[in-house]
Amino acid sequence: MHRDTIKDAKYFDDYIDCQKKRIEKFAAVSEALDSSETKKVAQCNRYLANYYKDMISAEYSAGEPKDSIKKTYDDYISCVKACGVCDYAEFIDMLSLAVLFQVDYETVKELVRVEWSDSLTEILCEYLGKERDQATESKLLYTDYYTPFYQYATGKSDLVDFSTYISNEWYDSNKDMYWYDSHKKKEDVYAGYWCWLAAALMKIRNAPSEIVKYVPLELI
Numbered sequence: 074m075h076r077d078t079i080k081d082a083k084y085f086d087d088y089i090d091c092q093k094k095r096i097e098k099f100a101a102v103s104e105a106l107d108s109s110e111t112k113k114v115a116q117c118n119r120y121l122a123n124y125y126k127d128m129i130s131a132e133y134s135a136g137e138p139k140d141s142i143k144k145t146y147d148d149y150i151s152c153v154k155a156c157g158v159c160d161y162a163e164f165i166d167m168l169s170l171a172v173l174f175q176v177d178y179e180t181v182k183e184l185v186r187v188e189w190s191d192s193l194t195e196i197l198c199e200y201l202g203k204e205r206d207q208a209t210e211s212k213l214l215y216t217d218y219y220t221p222f223y224q225y226a227t228g229k230s231d232l233v234d235f236s237t238y239i240s241n242e243w244y245d246s247n248k249d250m251y252w253y254d255s256h257k258k259k260e261d262v263y264a265g266y267w268c269w270l271a272a273a274l275m276k277i278r279n280a281p282s283e284i285v286k287y288v289p290l291e292l293i
Contacts, residue, residue: 076135076265084261088264092127092131096124099120103118115156116156119152125149125152129149130267133291146176153167153184158184161189164194165194168273169197169272170273172277173276218246222271236283239271239286240286240287243271267287268287269289
């Protein structure tokens with residue numbers, strides 16, 4: 074069942090078809106590269122990782138079942154292992170999706186970066202099966218953005234307050250993100266607005282599956 078409220082089903086059919094063609098093109102280039110061409114291999118896999126990550130959003134928006142989207146996530150992880158996680162935001166999303174798709178920690182362990190490990194990522198990693206790291210419990214990176222998530226994750230705010238924040242404030246807090254207002258662009262670059270971290274934390278806290286704007290509840 075179509076889940077997005079901004080674009081129609083035909084838009085996502087066309088978007089996904091276009092994205093698959095891009096993936097096929099770069100996958101062919103990647104397979105043709107010699108393993109010694111490490112820089113080119115990494116660059117090619119970064120393109121593929123970005124395409125797969127957008128595809129995850131688009132498939133969820135289009136109403137694809139969880140098992141089908143999980144396969145796209147697996148492909149995404151394979152590419153990220155060949156090029157590395159690009160920043161903390163991707164690190165958080167990668168772990169959040171692992172929680173939603175019930176991936177064990179060993180699958181993503183090699184992608185964990187010490188410099189991005191903090192009290193919030195530790196909560197996600199611990200849920201996936203990582204042994205608790207006491208050293209990260211009092212450290213939270215990027216507090217301006219992630220404090221509402223951490224407060225909910227640690228029980229300092231309740232589901233009502235957190236859901237209100239996600240529905241009313243979360244989207245506008247992402248004005249610096251490449252996908253912000255993408256539905257207004259002339260190019261078909263919109264894949265859906267979904268907060269994977271909010272869904273992952275709701276899953277961890279066994280939150281009731283009430284409808285919350287921007288939260289992909291059908292993955293919980």
